[in-house]
Amino acid sequence: MSDREMEALFASGRAQAAGRIRVPGADAARRTVRRRRQRAGVAAAACAVLVTLAGTATLSRRPAPVPPATPVAGAVSALHAPGTRVIEETGPAEIDYTREYPAYAGNLTLEVACAGDGRLTFVAESTPDQSLGQSARVEWARVTAPCASAPTSVTTLFAVGRAARGLTVRLDDLAAQGTTTFAYRITSDTHVPVESGDAVNTLTAALGAEPTGNVLRLEASVPYDDPHPFAAGDYRLAVACAGTGTIGVRVGSGEEQTVACGWPPQRAVVSGTTEGADRLTVTFRPADGGVAPALVAWAVL
Amino acid sequence: MGDEPPTFDEVYAAGYVDITVQLFAYFNDRQEAQDVAQEAFCRALAKWRSISRYDDPLAWIRRVAWNLAISRWRRGRTAMRFLHRQRVEEPYLDGPDPDRVMLFAALAKLPAAQRRVVVLRYLADLTVPEIADREGVPEGTVKTWLHRARTELAEKVDHE
Numbered sequence: 001m002s003d004r005e006m007e008a009l010f011a012s013g014r015a016q017a018a019g020r021i022r023v024p025g026a027d028a029a030r031r032t033v034r035r036r037r038q039r040a041g042v043a044a045a046a047c048a049v050l051v052t053l054a055g056t057a058t059l060s061r062r063p064a065p066v067p068p069a070t071p072v073a074g075a076v077s078a079l080h081a082p083g084t085r086v087i088e089e090t091g092p093a094e095i096d097y098t099r100e101y102p103a104y105a106g107n108l109t110l111e112v113a114c115a116g117d118g119r120l121t122f123v124a125e126s127t128p129d130q131s132l133g134q135s136a137r138v139e140w141a142r143v144t145a146p147c148a149s150a151p152t153s154v155t156t157l158f159a160v161g162r163a164a165r166g167l168t169v170r171l172d173d174l175a176a177q178g179t180t181t182f183a184y185r186i187t188s189d190t191h192v193p194v195e196s197g198d199a200v201n202t203l204t205a206a207l208g209a210e211p212t213g214n215v216l217r218l219e220a221s222v223p224y225d226d227p228h229p230f231a232a233g234d235y236r237l238a239v240a241c242a243g244t245g246t247i248g249v250r251v252g253s254g255e256e257q258t259v260a261c262g263w264p265p266q267r268a269v270v271s272g273t274t275e276g277a278d279r280l281t282v283t284f285r286p287a288d289g290g291v292a293p294a295l296v297a298w299a300v301l
Numbered sequence: 302m303g304d305e306p307p308t309f310d311e312v313y314a315a316g317y318v319d320i321t322v323q324l325f326a327y328f329n330d331r332q333e334a335q336d337v338a339q340e341a342f343c344r345a346l347a348k349w350r351s352i353s354r355y356d357d358p359l360a361w362i363r364r365v366a367w368n369l370a371i372s373r374w375r376r377g378r379t380a381m382r383f384l385h386r387q388r389v390e391e392p393y394l395d396g397p398d399p400d401r402v403m404l405f406a407a408l409a410k411l412p413a414a415q416r417r418v419v420v421l422r423y424l425a426d427l428t429v430p431e432i433a434d435r436e437g438v439p440e441g442t443v444k445t446w447l448h449r450a451r452t453e454l455a456e457k458v459d460h461e
Contacts, residue, residue: 017326021335024335
């Protein structure tokens, strides 16, 4: 391959790759530097306090404890949570560590392992939407993992909260000696990674009809009662549910009909007869251990 | 810009994507490339008053990014190897397009020194003397590495 052909190949690769780069921005760099300076200022102040105390207090002459030897751990060796892998990261543990991701749908498992000596804590929380003036973060999951030369992983189940702009994973606490290496993984039960916004689009597409009301976001065992009464006579409803578990669909005092939820969601048709003035009730029953809500769309046919 | 040193924002806008693409090609890991590039810019910002007066502040940032990337990569390599062993065939977000995968995958099979000089030559647009200076090797060595890398890449890309 000639030099010119190689240049053309790389020019093409450069253009394609550049389109995939997410630019954090100069402001993000400023925030990082400001945070580090603040932290360094606090550390310097703490040192000054210690020096002052050392000068004024009578200290025992007991030799200072020697920190344990901390061989840099080798492999981070314990991540095997089941499910569709949507996020996977590893690197040296540094207290500034923060990553932002899209809001993913489904039951999410955060699994953390740490190689080294000590322990660290990761949190999964909401990414504030600054365009809406949000600044507070909502914590969804917290995992503390011990650091060891032969690490074991710690997992927790969580779901992204309502109307979240995104998911942030942050190293919240680090108590370690020497260099530690972390690895974390987030898996989902959605079979393929699904972002929350896409889940709604997929759901309405599966329904195959214009939804009669808003897409419902149903928590476990909190029934949805539609305010509009049905007219007397036969009815047919198209229903689709994105989630893991089932929903019970009932009109008035009629028999409840069960519809399976899934990823991707499937359309089901529920039918019956009502004498009028009956209302629709939908109840979500998650599969065992599930914490994620179901998304439900329905339409009167 | 005249005699005024460039602002951090100007240099960031001019250089972030290019440096990230270079690291992306070298590591075949976009997130890691983004992180390392951002860290290099943060380090530049921390001492921007002096770095902005360099002839080419971006060259300083690129050098820091490469040094940082290689050291981070070395530290994380063992852990990554483990994770890759665990990897099963599951769908990922952001499936890269086939051309980029082919090129970057082929690059990933080259020895590290060859991969680095190829990226510096064809993505960072450095000259052979600049690469030789950067790598601390004679120009002839850089030319040899480039020749071997071109031959290897041609074979690998043709076979894909």
